[in-house]
Amino acid sequence: MLFYVITNREKCTLISNIDNLNSLLDNCANSDWLFCYPYEINSALKNKLIYCLEHQWYDNKNIDLLWLTVQNYDFPHLTAQQLSKDDVSWVGKVSLIKKILETDRSILENNYRLLNYLIEHKTLFQADLIQSKLNKNNIVYHKNILAIVPHYECNEWLDYCLFSLINQSVKLTDIVVVDDQSSKMPKNISANYPQVTLLKSKHKIGPYQIIQSVINDSDYDYYMFQDADDWSMIDRLRVSIELMDKMGADMVGTQEYRVDDINHTLTPVVYPLNVNKALQEKPGHPLLHPTSLIKRSAFLRVNGFANALLYGADTEFLLRSHFHLKIYNSPEFGYFRRKRHNSLTTSPTTGLGTPEREKLLNTLKAIAYNNYQIVKQGKIPSTTPLVSKPCVKFEKVP
Numbered sequence: 044m045l046f047y048v049i050t051n052r053e054k055c056t057l058i059s060n061i062d063n064l065n066s067l068l069d070n071c072a073n074s075d076w077l078f079c080y081p082y083e084i085n086s087a088l089k090n091k092l093i094y095c096l097e098h099q100w101y102d103n104k105n106i107d108l109l110w111l112t113v114q115n116y117d118f119p120h121l122t123a124q125q126l127s128k129d130d131v132s133w134v135g136k137v138s139l140i141k142k143i144l145e146t147d148r149s150i151l152e153n154n155y156r157l158l159n160y161l162i163e164h165k166t167l168f169q170a171d172l173i174q175s176k177l178n179k180n181n182i183v184y185h186k187n188i189l190a191i192v193p194h195y196e197c198n199e200w201l202d203y204c205l206f207s208l209i210n211q212s213v214k215l216t217d218i219v220v221v222d223d224q225s226s227k228m229p230k231n232i233s234a235n236y237p238q239v240t241l242l243k244s245k246h247k248i249g250p251y252q253i254i255q256s257v258i259n260d261s262d263y264d265y266y267m268f269q270d271a272d273d274w275s276m277i278d279r280l281r282v283s284i285e286l287m288d289k290m291g292a293d294m295v296g297t298q299e300y301r302v303d304d305i306n307h308t309l310t311p312v313v314y315p316l317n318v319n320k321a322l323q324e325k326p327g328h329p330l331l332h333p334t335s336l337i338k339r340s341a342f343l344r345v346n347g348f349a350n351a352l353l354y355g356a357d358t359e360f361l362l363r364s365h366f367h368l369k370i371y372n373s374p375e376f377g378y379f380r381r382k383r384h385n386s387l388t389t390s391p392t393t394g395l396g397t398p399e400r401e402k403l404l405n406t407l408k409a410i411a412y413n414n415y416q417i418v419k420q421g422k423i424p425s426t427t428p429l430v431s432k433p434c435v436k437f438e439k440v441p
Contacts, residue, residue, distance in 0.1 A: 045057060045082065045083060046064065046077055046079055046151075047078040047080065048068070048071060048075065048076075048078075049075060049076040049077070049092070049134070050071055050075045055078070055089045057083070065144055068137050068141055071137045072137065073136065073137050074136060074137070074138070075137045076134050076135065076136060076137065077135050077136075077137060079132055079133050079134070079151065080113075080132040081129045081132065088113065105167050105277075106136075106167055106168065106169050106277075107135060107139040107166050107167060107168065108133055108134070108135040108136070108139060108166065108168040108169075109133060109134050109135075109168065109169050110132075110133050110168065110169070110171075110300065110376070111132045111133060111171055111172075112126075112130055112132075112172050112298075113132065115130075116313065118313055118314070118315060118316050118374065119313060119314065119315050119321075119329075120315055120320070120321060121315060121321050121325075121327045121329065122314075122328045123312055123313070123314050123328045123329065123331070124314075125310055125311075126310065126311040126312065127310070128308050128309060128310045130310075131154050131300070131309055131310070133154070133157070143157075143160060154308075154309040155302070155307045155309045158302065158379075162203050165203070167210055167277060168276075169276050169277055169278055170278075170300065170375070170376040172374055172376060186216075186264050186265055187216045187263045187264045187265070188215050188216050188263060188267060188280065188336075189216060189217050189219060189257070189263040189265075190208050190215050190217070190218045190266075190269050191254050191257050191258075191266055191267070191268060191269065192204065192208075192218065192219065192220045192270070192271050193223060193249075193253040193254065193270070193271065194221060194222045194223060194229060194271040195224070195225055195247075196225050196226065196385075197225075197229075197271035198225070198227060198229050198232060199272075200271065200273075200381065201220070201229050201271050202232050202235065203274050204270075204271055204273060205218065205220070205232070205233070205236050205239055206236075207274035207277065208269065208275060209236055209239075210277050211275070211277055211279065211280045212277050212278050212280070212281050213280045213281040213284060215267065215280065216263065217238070217240065218236070218238055218239045218240070219239070219240045219241075219242060219257060220233055220241050220242070220271070221243070221244065221253045221257065221437055222241065222242070223243075223253060224243075224244060224246060224247040228241075228243065229241065233440075241439070242437035242438065242439055242440065243437060243438050243440055244435065244437060245435070245438065248435060249350075249352070249354070250270075250387075251348040251349070251350045251353075251356035251357070252350040252351075252432070252434070254268065254348065255348045255350040256435050256436070257437075258347065259434040260434065262339070263339060264338065264339060265284075265336055265337065265339065266336070266337055266339060266342065267280060267283070267335075267336045268333045268336075268337075270333040270380070270381075272381045272383065272386070273333060273379055273380050273381050274379050275377060275378055275379075276375075276377045276378065279297060279334075279377035280336070282297065282373045282375045282377055283295045283296075283297065283335075283336040283373060283377065286371055286373045287336065287338075287371075290371050291369060292369045292370060292371045293338050293340075293368035293370065294336070294337040294338070294341060294364075294368055294370045295335065295336055295370070295371050295372065295373060296314065296330040296331055296332075296334040296370075296371075296372045296373070297331075297334045297372060297375055297376065297377030297378050298311065298312065298313050298314060298334075298374065298375060298376040298377065298378075299311075299312045299314075299334060299377075299378045299379070299380045300312075300376055300379045301380050301382055302380065302381045302382065303382045304382060304383040304384075305382060305384060305389075311376065312331075312380075314330055314331065314372045315329045315372060316372050316373075318330050318361075318365060318370035318371060318372060319369065319370055319371075322361070322362070322365045324415065325411075325412075325415075326408050326412075329372070330361060330372060331378065332357035332360075333378065334372075334377060334378040341364075341368050344367065344368070344426070345360075345364040345368060345426045346428055346431075347360075347428065348428060349428035349429040349431060350428070350431055350432060351430035351431055351432045352403070352429070353387075354387045354393050354400065354403075355403045355404065355407070356428075358404070358407055359407055359428065359429050362407055362410070362411045362414075363410075363414075363424070363425075363429075364426075366414060366418065366423070367423075367424075367426060406429075410429070
C-alpha cells in the first residue's frame with residue numbers, strides 16, 4: 044500500500060518511507076487527510092480526490108474516514124460480481140491516523156483490521172465512489188421511513204448496526220428490531236438507542252415473516268431493510284431516496300463491501316444498476332436484499348414475501364416482483380455485509396449449496412422461466428408468492 048498526505052486542501056504528497064509516517068504527520072493539521080491506495084496515483088485521480096475533499100468531505104466534522112472505490116470497472120449487466128480486495132482504498136483524517144499509530148501501525152496496512160478497529164472504537168465512517176455522478180446537495184426529505192432489523196443471535200454485531208442507522212445523514216422516522224427467539228434478548232443493546240423499538244416474536248418465524256408482519260401492521264411510506272450483523276453507510280438512505288426519486292423507482296439497492304470474517308478480507312461486490320434489465324431474460328442475483336429501500340405501496344402490490352420460507356424468500360420476491368416493479372441499484376457503496384459462520388447463507392443446514400437450498404433455487408428458476416414464457420404470450424405473470432402464511436403480532440419489550 045502507498046500513503047499520500049493531503050494538506051491545505053490542495054497538496055497531495057507521496058510518503059516514500061512509511062517508517063517516517065509518525066514524524067511527518069506531526070507537521071500536519073489534525074483536519075488534514077492521509078490517503079491509502081495500492082498504486083501510484085495519476086494526476087487525474089489526484090485532482091479528483093482533492094476536488095472531493097474540498098467540496099464533499101473536508102468540512103464534515105462527523106466523518107473521520109472514508110472507504111473509497113475508484114471506478115476503474117464496468118458495472119455488471121446480469122448478476123453480482125466480486126471485485127479484487129485491492130480495489131478498496133481509504134482516506135482518513137490525520138487525527139484518527141495518529142490514534143491508530145499509537146496502537147499498531149500495521150493496522151493501516153490491512154483493510155480488514157482497520158475496519159474492525161473502527162467498529163471497536165465506534166468511529167463514524169462513510170463510503171464513496173470516485174466518479175459517481177449522483178447529486179450530493181443537502182436536501183431535506185419529508186418521508187416516513189421505517190428501518191426493519193430482524194434479529195437472531197446477533198448481539199455481537201447489533202450495536203454497530205444500530206449505530207449506523209441512528210447516524211444516517213437523512214434521518215429515519217423510526218427503527219424497529221424484532222428478536223426471533225434469541226438465547227439472549229438484545230435488550231441492553233437496544234436500550235442504548237432511545238430511537239429504537241425492540242419487539243419479540245412468540246416463537247421462531249424467520250426474517251421474512253418478521254418483515255412481512257411489520258409492514259402489514261404499520262403504515263410508513265417506505266421501509267429500509269437491514270440485517271442485524273451488517274451495517275449501513277451513513278449516506279445509504281440519502282442516495283437511495285435520491286435514486287428512487289430520480290428514476291421513479293419502487294425499490295432500490297446499493298453496492299456492497301463484503302466483510303469476510305472467515306477469510307479476514309474486505310472486498311467490493313458490484314451489482315447491475317438496472318435490475319429489471321438484468322432479469323429481463325433469465326434469473327440471476329442482481330440485487331442484495333438487505334441493501335434495499337422499498338415503497339410500502341409497491342411491496343403490497345406484489346403481495347410481499349413468500350413468508351412461509353425460512354430462507355430464499357428474497358430471491359423469490361425479486362424473481363416475481365421485477366415484472367411489476369421498477370427496481371434499480373445505486374452505483375454507491377451503501378452497505379457492509381458480513382460473511383460469517385452459522386448465518387443463513389453459511390449454515391450446514393440452510394447455507395448456499397446445501398441440498399434443500401438448491402432444491403428451492405431450482406424451483407424458483409423453473410417458475411421464472413415459465414414467467415418469461417407468459418410474458419412472451421403477452422400476458423402478465425402472477426404476483427402470488429410461492430408459499431404464504433398469516434402474519435403475526437409481536438410483543439413490545441419494555
